[in-house]
Amino acid sequence: MASFRFRCTECNAEYGEDPARLVCSVCAGTQQRGGPVRGALEVVLDGLPDAWPDAVPDSHRFLTDFLPVSDATALPPLPVGNTPLLTVPALREHLGLPHLWVKDDTRNPSGSTKDRASLLVVAKAREYGLETVATASTGNAATALAAVGAAAGIRAVVFVPASAPQAKLVQLLSYGATVFRVDGTYDDAFDLCLDACSEFGWYNRNTGLNPFTVEGKKTAALEISAACVSEHIDVVLVPTGDGVILSGVAKGFADLTRAGLIVGPPRLIAVQPDSSAAIAHAIQDGADAVTPVLGAHSIADSLTVETPRNAIRCLRDIRTSGGSAVTVSDRQIVDAIPRLARSTGVFAEPAAAAVLAGLEVALGQGLVERGERIVLLVTGSGLKDVASAAKAIETPEPIPASLAAVAARLDRGA
Amino acid sequence: MASFRFRCTECNAEYGEDPARLVCSVCAGTQQRGGPVRGALEVVLDGLPDAWPDAVPDSHRFLTDFLPVSDATALPPLPVGNTPLLTVPALREHLGLPHLWVKDDTRNPSGSTKDRASLLVVAKAREYGLETVATASTGNAATALAAVGAAAGIRAVVFVPASAPQAKLVQLLSYGATVFRVDGTYDDAFDLCLDACSEFGWYNRNTGLNPFTVEGKKTAALEISAACVSEHIDVVLVPTGDGVILSGVAKGFADLTRAGLIVGPPRLIAVQPDSSAAIAHAIQDGADAVTPVLGAHSIADSLTVETPRNAIRCLRDIRTSGGSAVTVSDRQIVDAIPRLARSTGVFAEPAAAAVLAGLEVALGQGLVERGERIVLLVTGSGLKDVASAAKAIETPEPIPASLAAVAARLDRGA
Numbered sequence: 001m002a003s004f005r006f007r008c009t010e011c012n013a014e015y016g017e018d019p020a021r022l023v024c025s026v027c028a029g030t031q032q033r034g035g036p037v038r039g040a041l042e043v044v045l046d047g048l049p050d051a052w053p054d055a056v057p058d059s060h061r062f063l064t065d066f067l068p069v070s071d072a073t074a075l076p077p078l079p080v081g082n083t084p085l086l087t088v089p090a091l092r093e094h095l096g097l098p099h100l101w102v103k104d105d106t107r108n109p110s111g112s113t114k115d116r117a118s119l120l121v122v123a124k125a126r127e128y129g130l131e132t133v134a135t136a137s138t139g140n141a142a143t144a145l146a147a148v149g150a151a152a153g154i155r156a157v158v159f160v161p162a163s164a165p166q167a168k169l170v171q172l173l174s175y176g177a178t179v180f181r182v183d184g185t186y187d188d189a190f191d192l193c194l195d196a197c198s199e200f201g202w203y204n205r206n207t208g209l210n211p212f213t214v215e216g217k218k219t220a221a222l223e224i225s226a227a228c229v230s231e232h233i234d235v236v237l238v239p240t241g242d243g244v245i246l247s248g249v250a251k252g253f254a255d256l257t258r259a260g261l262i263v264g265p266p267r268l269i270a271v272q273p274d275s276s277a278a279i280a281h282a283i284q285d286g287a288d289a290v291t292p293v294l295g296a297h298s299i300a301d302s303l304t305v306e307t308p309r310n311a312i313r314c315l316r317d318i319r320t321s322g323g324s325a326v327t328v329s330d331r332q333i334v335d336a337i338p339r340l341a342r343s344t345g346v347f348a349e350p351a352a353a354a355v356l357a358g359l360e361v362a363l364g365q366g367l368v369e370r371g372e373r374i375v376l377l378v379t380g381s382g383l384k385d386v387a388s389a390a391k392a393i394e395t396p397e398p399i400p401a402s403l404a405a406v407a408a409r410l411d412r413g414a
Numbered sequence: 415m416a417s418f419r420f421r422c423t424e425c426n427a428e429y430g431e432d433p434a435r436l437v438c439s440v441c442a443g444t445q446q447r448g449g450p451v452r453g454a455l456e457v458v459l460d461g462l463p464d465a466w467p468d469a470v471p472d473s474h475r476f477l478t479d480f481l482p483v484s485d486a487t488a489l490p491p492l493p494v495g496n497t498p499l500l501t502v503p504a505l506r507e508h509l510g511l512p513h514l515w516v517k518d519d520t521r522n523p524s525g526s527t528k529d530r531a532s533l534l535v536v537a538k539a540r541e542y543g544l545e546t547v548a549t550a551s552t553g554n555a556a557t558a559l560a561a562v563g564a565a566a567g568i569r570a571v572v573f574v575p576a577s578a579p580q581a582k583l584v585q586l587l588s589y590g591a592t593v594f595r596v597d598g599t600y601d602d603a604f605d606l607c608l609d610a611c612s613e614f615g616w617y618n619r620n621t622g623l624n625p626f627t628v629e630g631k632k633t634a635a636l637e638i639s640a641a642c643v644s645e646h647i648d649v650v651l652v653p654t655g656d657g658v659i660l661s662g663v664a665k666g667f668a669d670l671t672r673a674g675l676i677v678g679p680p681r682l683i684a685v686q687p688d689s690s691a692a693i694a695h696a697i698q699d700g701a702d703a704v705t706p707v708l709g710a711h712s713i714a715d716s717l718t719v720e721t722p723r724n725a726i727r728c729l730r731d732i733r734t735s736g737g738s739a740v741t742v743s744d745r746q747i748v749d750a751i752p753r754l755a756r757s758t759g760v761f762a763e764p765a766a767a768a769v770l771a772g773l774e775v776a777l778g779q780g781l782v783e784r785g786e787r788i789v790l791l792v793t794g795s796g797l798k799d800v801a802s803a804a805k806a807i808e809t810p811e812p813i814p815a816s817l818a819a820v821a822a823r824l825d826r827g828a
Contacts, residue, residue, distance in 0.1 A: 084493045089491055174755040386800075390580075390584045398576035399596060403609045
């Protein structure tokens, strides 16, 4: 419930709140079609809380004090976030990491971290009296917008690649969204959504463009720190496609640092599929800008992007945190799904399970020390893409309903 | 953290805690193979809390004070329950029910209410030093056991009908359960699990048999009342197959009534598919016992059962509450999935969406008054059975990535 202004993430120009403003007027002049968003705006809040709440009941109010909404009643009637930070004893022991946590964001209403962004964007649309919010998405952001929009009475219009997994499509159609399946990539859907918002006057939730997506996603970081008030977190691993979740997490830790509630941000490690790794390559090469990955593809559909639209800010945020980036293969991602599920009870979609594979790569590369306090952000439910999870497991043949059949199967090592 | 004893739900005989005891020695003598469980035991807790907690942070401890565990450290490291009670303004308006809530149990770790039962059964297995827990299941109970077991280091062995939806199978295999797909019905799987537990010494979680499943599921009722301390709930609608979720909810309200924290239980209305409605028929006919529905079938796989094993207790619990039972068709169930999603943001599996259809039937039959305080228990995520949800929506054809194609689609009423 803080007042706020916008600040350009490139030139630091400041702007007051304006429903029609998504980017910096000056830096947007350098925008190239299909390229990373230029002049992305960051929310600068005044009057942040200067102390942790004494008790859990105040936590919800505490979190909303970090949100740029004029009134908590604007928030849609669908609780988002406040997901558990799991202590994962079996995974700790298996990996030899005594201070490892899993932030289980599969528990969000539509099953992914994207609900955090949609909650805030829909709240702002309600404040602004807007009726329609549109977004491009690989699937989860669209579903999140559809779910939160349904609860709040806001119409959702979504643009997804025609190849989006069936579960994500059915889910967002069930929520009543207007769905455009675009013959093309996520990148094509992004640009089409931009054009359609201009043409039809819809409020644009495109991630990396709408400043409130980062603001919404920052709640994941606020919750992690709130759950570990007495312990500094050293490292957070974040699945990365466009890079907006990572920037959201960075913004949360930045706000907490500004408020004096933590000493500084943890190192943020971006995890990307090796076949869709524009941000990781730029970090590893020390490059100022990303090189698009034409024909990017991965089993982690949520992370598949040729040109990460949030690249400029994401590269800045990784470097400011002292972090890094790793890449993982599709095979490593698929194998991580049951390994995470068996050691934690968390069933993750490919993009989310990728952080476990990424952690092991980071350990191997010396980017993480075994004694450090590490959080894996698990961003989406495995139920969103069962076909991919099925690649890592073997479905047993049926047996007759007899004890002899059970015994025989057990003898064969079931 | 209360001490407890067992009491037979039929003859009121009492027994002390004993890991090997699941049913009443006397009444079990009347057990027929394939019939409802005879001599099911109920947990009678001593020293229930006699006041609501003053503040939310005490809520978690408050809830565990109602659980028959010796020590909260026995609870697996995977938070279960504490799901939101949604105010659903759009659905309230649409139905003309100003005091309607949705208890969103899709937010549980494996996506269903069954996690509540598994949490407690696995906790007891840990207390007892048992390594393997087995269950028969239409899918969700097995998945819940696999998830909670994975987090707690307990081996899960599950028996499911070979026809269980693919998503449920993949999910529980990902969690590392030993899975027996039984060529037969859920009823066949139930009996095979009984035999296998006897043969191999596994702890039997079968719902309706293991007294801790009802105890775990009662937490849904505790949470509903805790969220509405100042308001008496009049009616709760519960999806009903075996009838154990309903008995769990009844037990929660009974404990709260015994503790003096509520004036009495709400009326419990069982919702069953009309093609798998043994309990509803017995209620509607005023019968003392259920008549098995041979060839029971429904799109709500979670509610498909020929002989509800928990029938005796479920009939008692519905009647004690002053409640009733309604049946709904598969078509009504399927249609309810998008209607619930569009008006609340909650995407439910068929069994769970059935409560919305059931509410409308109950309203039509005068079983519910419009001014009453009504809760719909939404028991499982729609992501568990996307194929069924797909029957109620139309997947749009892809469009080229052009504004003209968007405009044309909008003109056609997209």
